[in-house]
Amino acid sequence: MPSFRLAGGVMHAEAVPLTTIAEATGTPTYVYSAQTLRLSARRFRDALGGIPHKHLAFAVKANPNCAVLRVLAEEGYGADIVSGGELAAALDAGMNAHDIVFSGTGKTRRELQAALDAGVGQFNLELEAEGEMLAQLAAERGYCAPATLRVNPDVDAATHAKITTGRASSKFGIPINDAPTIYDRLATLPGLQLRGLAVHIGSQILDLAPLQAAYERVGALLAGLRKRGHVLTHVDLGGGLGVAYRKGQCDADIAAYGAMVAHVTKDWDVSLTFEPGRFIAAAAGILLTRVLWVKPGPAHPFVIVDAAMNDLMRPALYDAWHEFSAVRPNGSQMIADIVGPVCETGDTFARDRHIDQLSPGDLAFFHTVGAYGATMASTYNCRALAAEVLVDGDRFAVVADRLDQAAFARQHFAPWQRSGLSSAKMREEMED
Numbered sequence: 131m132p133s134f135r136l137a138g139g140v141m142h143a144e145a146v147p148l149t150t151i152a153e154a155t156g157t158p159t160y161v162y163s164a165q166t167l168r169l170s171a172r173r174f175r176d177a178l179g180g181i182p183h184k185h186l187a188f189a190v191k192a193n194p195n196c197a198v199l200r201v202l203a204e205e206g207y208g209a210d211i212v213s214g215g216e217l218a219a220a221l222d223a224g225m226n227a228h229d230i231v232f233s234g235t236g237k238t239r240r241e242l243q244a245a246l247d248a249g250v251g252q253f254n255l256e257l258e259a260e261g262e263m264l265a266q267l268a269a270e271r272g273y274c275a276p277a278t279l280r281v282n283p284d285v286d287a288a289t290h291a292k293i294t295t296g297r298a299s300s301k302f303g304i305p306i307n308d309a310p311t312i313y314d315r316l317a318t319l320p321g322l323q324l325r326g327l328a329v330h331i332g333s334q335i336l337d338l339a340p341l342q343a344a345y346e347r348v349g350a351l352l353a354g355l356r357k358r359g360h361v362l363t364h365v366d367l368g369g370g371l372g373v374a375y376r377k378g379q380c381d382a383d384i385a386a387y388g389a390m391v392a393h394v395t396k397d398w399d400v401s402l403t404f405e406p407g408r409f410i411a412a413a414a415g416i417l418l419t420r421v422l423w424v425k426p427g428p429a430h431p432f433v434i435v436d437a438a439m440n441d442l443m444r445p446a447l448y449d450a451w452h453e454f455s456a457v458r459p460n461g462s463q464m465i466a467d468i469v470g471p472v473c474e475t476g477d478t479f480a481r482d483r484h485i486d487q488l489s490p491g492d493l494a495f496f497h498t499v500g501a502y503g504a505t506m507a508s509t510y511n512c513r514a515l516a517a518e519v520l521v522d523g524d525r526f527a528v529v530a531d532r533l534d535q536a537a538f539a540r541q542h543f544a545p546w547q548r549s550g551l552s553s554a555k556m557r558e559e560m561e562d
């Protein structure tokens with residue numbers, strides 16, 4: 131994380147002390163580094179230098195913040211979206227509709243219509259009936275929708291079970307053995323310009339072997355479909371490259387990935403699309419939090435911070451590991467469980483962790499939360515949605531407001547309920 135470092139004893143995001151951000155915005159707050167976003171975006175692009183025709187589409191689900199998307203749009207990235215909401219987010223950020231790929235297992239008719247009307251550049255179809263619906267909607271508009279068939283190659287990505295997507299038993303894509311007949315049928319539909327294949331086998335992949343196996347299967351299918359007379363010009367290789375979450379771990383070897391892709395696809399003669407999410411955004415974000423209490427525990431103390439599982443779900447959801455550091459480390463260490471205020475035992479960020487010595491009131495932060503962090507937040511326990519800040523050099527700005535009482539803003543009493551009465555008063559009246 132070149133952009134998050136100690137200077138004068140205080141952790142900085144680029145040139146801005148995290149203490150300054152905490153004073154300005156309070157905590158918990160996500161802080162993103164524009165510089166790290168750009169560096170990762172360029173690293174990814176550079177590694178694919180050997181690929182002549184390519185399109186890079188950032189997976190918006192990893193981080194849909196408009197300011198983050200804007201930085202990536204300026205780097206020439208389009209978007210991979212999975213909902214109408216993400217379509218709006220990508221367009222809002224200034225991305226070209228033409229550079230948007232629409233993925234996702236459950237696209238609705240309305241979402242398909244909105245994407246057609248916006249002029250989305252590619253639809254990745256997940257089932258035959260979806261292709262039929264898209265073809266019909268496009269034909270009604272006198273249009274021919276550019277599409278690929280997402281296949282499920284039945285390869286295990288060797289990652290966490292909840293983020294593997296390329297096994298036959300997972301809901302994603304068309305079983306690779308069924309693809310030729312479905313491709314034959316969809317290719318005849320007016321309204322559909324079926325132009326290739328898509329694959330995405332999972333996330334946080336560090337070992338390239340499963341990716342290579344999946345791509346080779348797609349290559350064999352590509353050749354088979356051409357033998358059947360189809361013209362394929364596009365293949366979407368998805369995302370999935372992993373990053374280092376723990377000290378001592380390494381990011382996926384992006385240079386080796388680029389070389390592997392160049393090798394596997396050298397005779398494909400197609401334009402390749404890539405959909406990196408985590409690899410671009412994860413290291414660009416931290417979650418700034420304040421220690422509320424340090425509570426004695428049976429073996430070690432509990433460090434209770436003001437961030438909770440509703441702000442950062444990954445540890446509760448995936449047993450994910452996030453490094454945790456003091457903003458002003460004093461050189462001492464402690465062993466602690468790091469927990470949040472939510473009333474769930476699952477609201478535990480780390481157990482028996484060696485961390486910087488912390489006391490109530492101290493600032494600290496979780497590392498590597500720029501992907502699948504803020505976007506998974508909820509208002510569980512009627513908590514606020516955390517603020518988000520973008521840093522660029524010595525500038526910083528709030529790019530998502532803290533939303534207090536977000537849970538109530540959208541609630542209403544039913545018309546037959548007597549609003550305005552406190553529940554205590556209601557009970558009193560009932561007892562009368």
Ligand SMILES: *Cc1c(COP(=O)(O)O)cnc(C)c1O
Pocket residue numbers: 189191192210233234330332333334368369370371405406407408409501
């Ligand atoms: C989630 C997803 C991605 C991004 O995955 P990362 O692991 O974040 O790179 C890309 N494509 C599709 C279809 C996805 O579902």
